[in-house]
Amino acid sequence: MRHPNSTIVGGALWDAREDLGAEVMDKVVYKALTEYLTPIDGFTEARATVLAAAADLNVPAAGQKALRRAFSAHGIVPGRESALGVDSDVLLDRINTTRSHLGGGGGWWAAAKSDEDGSEPYSVWAGRADGEGQVELMSPNDGRHHVNPATDGRTVVWQAYGADGVDVLARPLAGGPVKRLWHGRNPGSSVAPTTGPGRRR
Incomplete structure (x- = not known):
């Protein structure tokens, strides 16, 4: 069971792990962290890097859809940073x-x-x-x-x-x-x- 205070990205990855399995998600996350993600990336970049890693590892379309669904369920969607509201005015x-x-x-x-x-x-x-x-x-x-x-x-x-x-x-x-x-x-x-x-x- 996922801890209720886990990070937003971590929560999305845990949900995806439950859908795709530990072996697949461990490979996807490792590839995203070692080949794509940088220290200045935000939530939407994390989503993009994980999806790119999944595509490069030939995760089937249904698995990629489950990944997108997991990120979206946690509010990590394209354009998230520009829709934050008054803090960015x-x-x-x-x-x-x-x-x-x-x-x-x-x-x-x-x-x-x-x-x-x-x-x-x-x-x-x-x-x-x-x-x-x-x-x-x-x-x-x-x-x-x-x-x-x-x-x-x-x-x-x-x-x-x-x-x-x-x-x-x-x-x-x-x-x-x-x-x-x-x-x-x-x-x-x-x-x-x-x-x-x-x-x-």
């Missing part, structure tokens, strides 16, 4: 974070983005981590590079690099004006909403 398109950190807290995220090749000045955007609501532009469009945002779910804080130095800026997520918290030559690599200028965690 894009929250911010064309994100470009070279030399910039992402921030998150209080159910919100904050990120810097530019155009595809990074030639447009970076701007800071924020949105809810659950994907609800609109993505909001937090930084002004002033030609500076706005990067390294952080948020606590109430305020977004970030750095703005320009010709006259660096500003640490903040803006409430609820809206309102951008406030300058600090100006100088080098604030360091990160900021946070719960610390003031000169006070680091």
